Amino acid sequence: MNLSLSFFLSSYFVVFLGFLALFYTGELSAPYLLISGLSIAGGAAVDWRGGKALLPSILANLAIVAIFLLTLFSIFVLKSLPIQELVHFLLALQSVKLLAPKKRRDWLQLYLLSFFSVVSASALTVDLSFAGVFIAYLFAAPWALILLNLKESVEAAGQDPQSETRLLNKSLFTLAGATGGALLVLTLFFFTLFPRFAVSLFANSWATGPAVTGFSDLLALGQVAEIQKSGAVAMRVRLEPPGAAAKLHYWRGIALDLFDGQKWRKSKSDGTWLRRFGDRYQLGDQMEPNGPHVRQNIILEPSGSAALFVLETPVALFGRLGNLQRDSLGNLRAAYPFPFPISYDVLSQTTAVRTEPVPGGSFLQLPDVNPRIIELAEQATEGVQDPLEKARSLERFLRGKYRYALDGLPVDVEDPLSTFLFETQQGNCEYFASALAVMLRIVGIPARVVNGYLGGEWNPYGEYFLVRQSDAHSWVEAHVPGAGWTTFDPTPPAPARSRKRPLSPVTQLFDYLQMRWYRYIVNFTVADQQDLISALGRPKRWIDFNLRGVSWDGFRPWKEVAGSPWITAGGILAAGALAWSLSTLIKNRTPLVHRPSQAATERYRRFLSLLKKKGISKGIAETPDEFSRRVGEKQRDLAEELTSLYQKARFSSANPPEILTRMDWILAELRKSRP
């Protein structure tokens, strides 16, 4: 491959990576995707053939001006999102530049556009896909710049880059690879050490995340079912102590107390701002010093909701989350929905009684309830006096008599609860929870509906729970005298066919990497920096602490696969081949110096080693000529000729390539012959 072709391919790859980075953000509309894709393909085809550019320079300049004006119009008149318009502007500009004639400056501009595309993508997504593109960019962009620089140098020397093939050798590839590796290491080094401030001067309020959940102050029946159909990741949670993982967990999000027959909402907005001490938020509740507790490290995906999810009774929260509120229902929420994944730690007491005061009648409030429901509630609790037992009876009643379903839900009907209880008799968690809350209130027990997530999937690689949107759940908290707010879940288990399929080991591994990416790159904080600095004095302790989440359990399925005799045999063969290649490479490693004397000496050494294997060793005081005469009769002629050639190359200005070729031939002959 010549220099020109290599430069051309590398440059288009860099441009493509910029496009790919934007593609993964999901912000590109179909027309832009099509235009950009076509322009990359069209530009590449024209440049490959060396034909005339599709767009003359004048037209290209006019198009750039038009694109700029259109972008301004779109932002200031049509009030489009600036970041989206910026992305479109970059892509349109790139398309024009690709189709126009290209000189050195144009290539540099294309690299610049590609870089801006990567920067824009970093503002729009924090997905692991960005990490992939970024690492590829980190290797590809320097390589393209190196080639551009070499191409210029070749042209300045009056040579033709199209006929230059000598430059692209192992040495350059090694150098480029090492450059990429060094860039990666140094990037991580600077990333880690660059100072961060506890508070950003400007928040990322211009970026928005996908609004997928129903975790707001208003929940219409049937809404959670829509969420449950999504398999998207909601959050990842690591628990301490790890033994806590054995239990089924209710990740509490938003509790609602006011029901109008169709929707649940909060009766009032009474949130108070939490006091903050550095990264620690005081939740007001005092923790029992020796009481059971669980610490959760939660990485929450952006969802368009400001709700924070916690387990049981939270006593303290740690993180860089700005201002947080807590209301009388125990709901925790941020000031605004986070556009990026956030990480926070929560310390919860597991047996604590929720001591929030019972606020008047809102927990006993009932809409215009169908009398049949009242009758049903009374029937289900007939003869039971104890409030806790009453609640359990109602929970059992609903669990036993009704079926779980995500389809055919009574949505858009006048009285969805009655339809659920008396007609369809099947529904999802929100119908069950609403029915229980209403029936509890009918029998005089204060109750509220809570929305959050239930359980999650255990990731054995990172030892954390992967909670997906399909884990969204509604349940009930009832205020039972003596026990405080107690959790009741009337929803029966979902039938086997509607249960989500578990993630494959590959997906789990990928998710684990994603979790690490979120934790250590996207959510890297000042506290992490402080940890790193303090770790300088005690590295072992730091490594043990930070690798505590890494588990080999996840690799067990792989071990089973590797246990197959065929795979094992293949692995051993591959390892052997690799070892042999490496040893050959090291053994035959000759200096790159093109000095005939050195090359001849190297061959003479091989000759000596060959004869030594055949039992003829050269004495220390023996001259090469004396030694060659001592070699056995059959090989003597060859040995003498090789010695003579060696001396010629070493001590005279004889023609080296011919000598070296002849020496190689003699060595091959000597290998074949027997002493």
Add this chain to the structure above:
Amino acid sequence: VKRIRELLALFLHPYRRLYLTGPGWIFSAIAVSMGLIALNTGHNLFHLIFGFLLSTVIVSGLLSERVLRGIQVRRHFPSDVTARLTFPVIVEIKNPHPRKTVYAVGVSDAGDFFSRRLLGEIPSLRPGESRSLSYFARAERRGLYRFGAVHLSTRFPFGFFEKVRVVPLEDSLIAYPAEREVAELPASLAGRERPGVRKQRSGEEFLGLRPARSGDDHRLIHWRTSARAGQWMVKEFVEELKQPRPLFFDSRGTPGEHFERLIESVASLLRLLTAKGMSLTFATWEKYLGRIESPEEIKTALRHLALMAPGAEGSGTGFETWRNDAHREGGGVFVEGELPPPAPLPACDVVRL
């Protein structure tokens, strides 16, 4: 103190220089902006990209240093240079490293007598490989000239920075006075059979042996002694040579074009007479140069003329020695300078050039 002075000199005149290229300015602006954006937003992916830009600067510095470090530079130029005659200069660049390949090196050279010029670009220099770049130079006037440092520059690897390694090659040359046509020669200096012409030496009495000099007849080599001594030895004979013709240049005057022309004329006269085979001695006010016969002796005289400033009467022993020679020889040649000849002069031809 000496060490501190050396370090200070190195700091003030570093052997490495760094310049931002056009794309480099844009790159720097982007890097600074990215840093500010990362600080302001606290967005970690911006920090990551900023880290990438910073590491690009570091890697760029390391790789450009890798390219420039260790390259050997030599400058070759003729030993005899005459003013107003172009002469070739060859700059040889060698990569002595056994493994490292050097990429995209630009070479430039400068001197007292020409401004810095880019000699060319070397796209790659493989291990052990050397490349020569040549150019023509010309000194307009006689005198001592110094070459400047050779600059090796590279924009490798990314083209954002241009790093220059200053290779301080302490080369200098003496440009002999330019050639000038000497129109009229005095009668005493014209023709081969005039006094001062060398005689044949064959058949004369053997005097001794001496180390050979450039221009000696190889037939006079004494082989046995040469083999024993490890250097060429030649036989010397007693010669009945007449004393060489003593020539004096009155170097008094003031610096300027007229004085330069005089010097050039005297140098041309010396070249002309020695080319004709005449034996001369040469003197100026400052210095008595003795016999001017062999090429080395001619070079010595030309070097003296190349570096000469206007002299003053009695500023050296040159005139006295020449006067004694002229008395002994029974005549000499006095080349008149800007001022009238001093009195009294011995019996000699006074030449005005």
